[in-house]
Amino acid sequence: MATEDCVETAELQLPRSRMANERLHALIPGGAHTYAKGDDQYPENLAPVISHGRGAHVWDIDGNRYIEYGSGLRSVSLGHAHPRVIEAVRRELDRGSNFVRPSIVEVEAAERFLATVPTADMVKFAKNGSDATTAAVRLARAATGRPRVAICADHPFLSVDDWFIGTTPMSAGVPAATKELTVTFPYGDLAATEELLNRYHDEIACLILEPATHTEPPPGYLAGLRELADRHGCVLIFDEMITGFRWSEAGAQGLYGVVPDLSTFGKALGNGFAVSALAGRRDLIERGGLRHSGDRVFLLSTTHGAETHSLAAAMAVQATYVEEGVTARLHALGERLAAGVRDAAAGMGVGDHIVVRGRASNLVFATLDENLQPSQEYRTLFLRRLLAGGVLAPSFVVSSALSDADIDRTVEVVAQACAVYRKALDAADPTPWLAGRPVKPVFRRLA
Structure with a gap:
């Protein structure tokens, strides 16, 4: 089982998160306040419930640490608990809201x-x-x-x-x-x-x-x-x-x-x-x-x-972007990640099947089957291996808090996932690697 500092690469068990997800579904329709955060978007029994985050990392309630992408549905672009933003909010806290x-x-x-x-x-x-x-x-x-x-x-x-x-x-x-x-x-x-x-x-x-x-x-x-x-x-x-x-x-x-x-x-x-x-x-x-x-x-x-706290946060965010060149940093990080993922996928023979798309600051990935068609099953396999390696990535959208070491570690985990992906393609059947139902599209008529 993983420690707080890394998630084991073989298998991942999330007993506390599983229990918390049951509590969430009992009280909140869909088990989340945003459909894209639902546990149906993750492999079965592998939907971590978050305890806290700092910078580009989050910890689940089972004690696992992850490198996180697409933070807050793309909203947390400076990283969690960014000091400049938190200080701006803190200054307003005792002044009323x-x-x-x-x-x-x-x-x-x-x-x-x-x-x-x-x-x-x-x-x-x-x-x-x-x-x-x-x-x-x-x-x-x-x-x-x-x-x-x-x-x-x-x-x-x-x-x-x-x-x-x-x-x-x-x-x-x-x-x-x-x-x-x-x-x-x-x-x-x-x-x-x-x-x-x-x-x-x-x-x-x-x-x-x-x-x-x-x-x-x-x-x-x-x-x-x-x-x-x-x-x-x-x-x-x-x-x-x-x-x-x-x-x-x-x-x-x-x-x-x-x-x-x-x-x-x-x-x-x-x-x-x-x-x-x-x-x-x-x-x-x-x-x-x-x-x-x-x-x-x-x-x-x-x-x-x-409400003054959020407006203070927004002002701090804008100042940080302008003064620190955040947009350029997002692009540089995204370019490094995209190049690494593409090289890893090509090296494992799945370069045509795991496809990175989008502007460098807003990367997404497609998972294609043996016929080069989009596949929820192969997405499930890929997400499972990423999670097992300590990468929480419904997309590859970067935050400026990521380090070069975070990117390099992500590429290593992607390479491991691609090796399994290649095995599933060779078998023309990803089912043995899913360990449960596939992830589901957000927009669908029936639950």
Whole structure:
């Protein structure tokens, strides 16, 4: 059995985590507060329950230490308990957290955000990304008087709200009339998007998408969307929940030089503290304010949206990114990891089956079967071997707290996992290496 300092490479037993998972399922639907954290996303009986984290490492309640990737669903990009962020929060702790009027921290946080993301004129803070994206959609509908929302069909998640969730296999509870108001366009295909805008002439309020994901935008694509939105009178919304800070301090819009009408930020903004942001053009966002003569839009009115601890964390995160060149460090770490994983996979003869994709600061991996098709079974095998080697990696998304030694150790564990992967491919059957049911996709109709 593993000690606190390493996880045994042969097999992993998690008796305390197994019991805690039973308690979680008895009290919390799905056993977690985010579907992507569910134990169905991990090999059977190998879903560690976390005790604590520091830097790039986490410890489970069984005493095992892991090198962690994708921390906090990509939100913890500076590492757990980052000293600068924690100190900023600590300074606010004995000053109160929520008042009957705005605190001075709110204007300071807004000034800091708009200095970091200069393509926006105004910002409003909330607690989660879905609040911000839904507020952006509501603004677009109010500004245009149009009912339909056009979303990118190739992007996995935009909101928990009905306008998006109704398009997924988990659409129970969403009225058919609501589903019909959301239409889709393919990423990278301007002709198809224009055809959609022409088909629903004067009905589409907005185009909403992540400006980049595991693929870079084709040359001219984002600028082409900007032109289409202008020509067809709809609002262009960038969901920068992931691209914000990881692509540049000012997000993908700052890197690619295409300015949306509205954009939404979260995840890395608070380094794990709950904060998100809706930003954009003054004339649009002010519709949710008091300095205009039109109908008021109920934009974002959240009890905890301006809680001072999280805003203090966000300011510290932005200062750290800008002053310490965090985005560049994320890219350097990701490039080192991607090269190592690719070399390890190729060396074990599975280079075509374990595929690393994405921008270096936001790496994901695909697990392909003997026919080069995506496979949940092979993903399960791969995750089992990573966990056994002390690597907790639903993705390969790096944090700046990782050391070169952490990366090198991860590559060693990947090489060990690839050796087992090769055996399963040769047998054309990964089942003997699964030790239970395969991991499951998040979006599925039945539990």
